[in-house]
Amino acid sequence: MDKIHCSIVTPERIIASKEVDQVIAPGVSGEFGILANHMPFISILDIGTIKLLYENAQDKYVIGGGYLEFDNNTANILCDEVFTKDNITKEETLKMISKIESRLKEEKPNTPEYTSVYKELEKYKYVINILFEGEK
Numbered sequence: 001m002d003k004i005h006c007s008i009v010t011p012e013r014i015i016a017s018k019e020v021d022q023v024i025a026p027g028v029s030g031e032f033g034i035l036a037n038h039m040p041f042i043s044i045l046d047i048g049t050i051k052l053l054y055e056n057a058q059d060k061y062v063i064g065g066g067y068l069e070f071d072n073n074t075a076n077i078l079c080d081e082v083f084t085k086d087n088i089t090k091e092e093t094l095k096m097i098s099k100i101e102s103r104l105k106e107e108k109p110n111t112p113e114y115t116s117v118y119k120e121l122e123k124y125k126y127v128i129n130i131l132f133e134g135e136k
Contacts, residue, residue, distance in 0.1 A: 002036035006075040024051040040071040090132045
């Protein structure tokens with residue numbers, strides 16, 4: 001069976017680079033999956049979770065948005081922020097959620113500032129729910 005070579009990259013470093021069976025990503029119009037030999041395309045990614053599925057396992061990465069480019073069984077995922085258990089702790093995440101919730105209370109609803117703070121909160125809630133799922 002054909003594989004996909006997938007790379008997840010930030011401006012600072014390569015987060016992942018591996019052969020996978022499937023890539024699942026959070027597009028701005030909804031989550032989508034890619035299998036080997038898919039037609040070439042580019043997609044804008046939303047806040048959410050990248051899942052790399054391979055050999056009855058999966059890796060999960062929480063992203064703050066970005067782009068995915070797929071061509072010739074190569075998926076390049078470019079993101080400003082990628083969260084893994086290697087670069088953020090549960091305690092740091094909970095502190096950020098608390099701090100952002102306080103900021104959100106100070107903003108007026110239906111303003112660009114409110115939307116921006118809300119998106120930041122949404123990102124850290126993904127981190128806590130995906131990366132630290134089931135932990136006490």
